[in-house]
Each structure stands twice: as structure tokens, then as C-alpha cells.
Amino acid sequence: MAVNQPPQYHDAEAEYKKARTPEDKLVALKKMWVILPKHKASEKVQVILKSKISELNDEIETIKAGPKKATASYKIPRQGAGTIVFLGGPNGGKSSLLRKLTKATPEVAPYPFTTREPIPGMMDWEDVRLQLIDLPPITADFYEPYVTDFARTADAAVLIVDLGDDDGPFAVETVLERLAGRKIHLVGTPPESSDDPTLFHVRTLMVANKVDAEGASDRLDILREMIGDKMPILPIAAEKGEGMDEFRTRLFQLLGVIRIYGKQPGKQADMKSPFTIPDGGNVLDFAEVVHSDLAEGLKAAKVWGSAQFDGQTVKRDHVLRDKDVVELTM
Ligand SMILES: Nc1nc2c(ncn2[C@@H]2O[C@H](COP(=O)(O)OP(=O)(O)OP(=O)(O)O)[C@@H](O)[C@H]2O)c(=O)[nH]1
Numbered sequence: 001m002a003v004n005q006p007p008q009y010h011d012a013e014a015e016y017k018k019a020r021t022p023e024d025k026l027v028a029l030k031k032m033w034v035i036l037p038k039h040k041a042s043e044k045v046q047v048i049l050k051s052k053i054s055e056l057n058d059e060i061e062t063i064k065a066g067p068k069k070a071t072a073s074y075k076i077p078r079q080g081a082g083t084i085v086f087l088g089g090p091n092g093g094k095s096s097l098l099r100k101l102t103k104a105t106p107e108v109a110p111y112p113f114t115t116r117e118p119i120p121g122m123m124d125w126e127d128v129r130l131q132l133i134d135l136p137p138i139t140a141d142f143y144e145p146y147v148t149d150f151a152r153t154a155d156a157a158v159l160i161v162d163l164g165d166d167d168g169p170f171a172v173e174t175v176l177e178r179l180a181g182r183k184i185h186l187v188g189t190p191p192e193s194s195d196d197p198t199l200f201h202v203r204t205l206m207v208a209n210k211v212d213a214e215g216a217s218d219r220l221d222i223l224r225e226m227i228g229d230k231m232p233i234l235p236i237a238a239e240k241g242e243g244m245d246e247f248r249t250r251l252f253q254l255l256g257v258i259r260i261y262g263k264q265p266g267k268q269a270d271m272k273s274p275f276t277i278p279d280g281g282n283v284l285d286f287a288e289v290v291h292s293d294l295a296e297g298l299k300a301a302k303v304w305g306s307a308q309f310d311g312q313t314v315k316r317d318h319v320l321r322d323k324d325v326v327e328l329t330m
């Protein structure tokens with residue numbers, strides 16, 4: 001959604017661009033954060049600002065702490081309609097799920113701490129592709145520092161619980177605590193805005209895996225009691241493939257995006273490769289995704305789907321729905 005920043009914001013942005021030290025940059029970024037209107041339309045900018053503030057906080061802390069041994073860091077380029085990270089305690093079935101849903105082949109083993117590095121895979125869902133990232137487990141005394149970055153920058157998370165083990169529900173509580181200690185809150189529905197720019201809310205689906213295991217239903221009851229309405233819980237059995245279709249659909253829904261098909265005047269719509277925009281987005285948001293130049297010169301658009309009748313001419317602020325076809329008029 002298009003954001004109109006107040007003039008003071010641009011002054012703070014200029015200050016940020018001029019700043020040479022991490023400390024000065026941080027001061028300017030915090031000013032930008034305070035001035036930025038906090039609503040749905042500015043969500044993307046909010047996330048970018050928050051990431052930069054956190055990175056600078058980390059950088060300043062690292063400089064203060066002095067030289068220390070290098071920790072592993074990984075960069076996985078974003079791909080597809082969105083990125084979802086797999087988080088959880090050990091042995092819950094994170095890697096088994098990545099194997100089931102994508103062509104990736106992470107190691108799966110009947111003991112904890114099998115996965116040692118992030119492994120991406122692409123999942124096809126209808127006509128879109130989602131990027132899923134398998135990560136090492138989190139426990140009371142094991143935490144790979146790079147997991148923080150993956151959790152902060154993902155569009156959403158899946159929190160996997162091991163229903164095959166009495167410790168499963170408690171292990172996941174530890175995961176939530178350890179992430180919260182790094183100001184990452186996994187929640188079913190993130191708040192629209194937050195006053196604390198260093199706090200990250202990540203939209204999360206809890207997956208209770210191994211419902212086929214003995215004693216799983218009692219553990220599921222305990223889990224439900226513990227989690228309450230913090231986030232939705234989807235029971236599945238990865239190995240037998242139970243609940244996987246529902247899981248795939250829920251993964252797409254977690255991203256909070258809709259699909260829009262572009263159409264050029266006098267031609268058929270391209271129904272093969274949709275663009276995706278945030279749910280609640282309008283014609284202008286779509287134009288921005290197609291090409292920022294298009295958004296500037298945009299006069300109107302024709303819409304098939306959410307308009308009153310097919311091919312109706314609508315204004316730039318017409319709110320689109322999943323699977324609309326849109327022809328931009330310059
Ligand atoms: N009974 C049962 N076992 C499962 C299921 N899904 C996975 N497993 C088993 O659980 C064990 C752990 O699976 P992984 O996929 O390696 O678990 P992980 O969460 O990636 O484990 P780490 O990488 O150590 O954190 C393996 O022995 C799997 O075969 C399931 O649906 N039911």
C-alpha cells in the first residue's frame with residue numbers, strides 16, 4: 001500500500017543518509033521510526049526500519065564487545081511469493097516436513113540435532129511458489145545465532161512440536177522463551193503496529209507433528225492448554241502424509257498475500273504467473289509491484305473479479321481480491 005510520509009520523515013531520512021557512524025545512523029533511524037505513521041499501509045517500511053535498527057544495535061554491541069571468534073552466517077536469497085521459516089525443538093520433524101513439501105533433501109534422523117545449517121526448499125502451491133527454510137533446533141542450551149536473523153526477516157514461521165515425546169510441548173515453550181529473549185515474538189496474529197522498533201512479531205502457525213505416535217493425543221491436550229489462543233495449532237503426521245493438504249493451504253494463507261493476474265490491452269490475461277500483493281492491497285499497490293513507473297502514470301484500471309461487472313473501470317484505490325485480473329490504463 002502506498003505510504004505518504006510527513007516532511008519531517010524525509011529530513012530524518014536525509015540525516016540517516018549523511019550519517020557516517022553506526023551511532024549517528026541509529027539516532028536518525030529512530031527518528032524516522034517515531035515519525036513514520038504506523039498503519040497497514042506502512043507495514044513494509046516498518047519492517048525495513050526495524051531490521052535496520054536491530055542490525056545497527058547488534059553492530060554497535062559487537063564493536064563494544066571487541067574481537068571474538070567468528071560465528072557462522074548464512075545468506076539465502078528470497079525467492080517466490082514469500083519466505084516461511086521452520087522453528088522448533090529437536091527431533092520434531094522439521095526436516096521431514098521440508099522433504100515432504102519440497103524437492104530439498106535435508107537429513108532426517110531419529111535423534112536430536114541432526115540439522116546444523118539452514119536448508120531452503122521451494123514448495124509449489126496452486127500457481128505460486130513459497131520458499132521454506134529448515135533450521136537447526138533451539139533448546140535451553142543450544143541456539144545458533146544466525147537463527148535470529150532468519151526469524152526476523154521471514155514473512156512467517158511454522159513452529160513444529162514433537163507429539164512423539166513427553167517433552168515435546170515443553171520443548172516448544174523453551175523455543176518461544178528463547179526467541180522472546182531476542183525480542184522475537186511468535187504469534188498467530190501480529191499487532192498492526194508496535195511502539196517498540198526493536199520488537200519483532202512473526203505470524204506463526206503451530207504444527208503438532210506425529211499425531212500417529214502413541215500418547216500423542218494426551219500431549220496434544222497439554223499443548224492446547226499451554227498455548228491457548230496465542231496461535232492456531234494444526235495436528236499432522238508428516239511421515240504418513242496426514243493433514244498435509246491442509247498444511248500446504250495454511251502455509252500460503254500465512255503469507256497474507258493475494259494473487260493478481262496482469263492483462264495487457266487487447267490481449268489475454270497471463271493466468272500462468274500471478275503477481276502477489278498484500279491482502280487488502282489496491283490497484284495502485286498492484287501497479288507498484290508490476291513496475292514503479294507504471295504506478296506514477298496510472299490513471300485507472302479494468303478489473304475482472306472483484307469489480308461489480310467484468311472489465312469494469314475502477315479507480316487506483318479499488319481494493320483487489322485474490323485471483324483478480326487487472327488491466328492497467330496509462
Ligand atoms: N511417528 C512419527 N515420526 C516422525 C514423523 N515425522 C517425522 N518423524 C521422525 O522423527 C524423527 C526426527 O525427524 P527430523 O525430520 O529429523 O526432525 P527435525 O525436527 O528436523 O530434527 P533436528 O534437525 O534434530 O532438529 C525421525 O526419526 C523421523 O522419521 C511422524 O509424523 N510420525
Ligand SMILES: [Mg+2]
Pocket residue numbers: 094095096106107108114115134135
Ligand atoms: Mg532437522
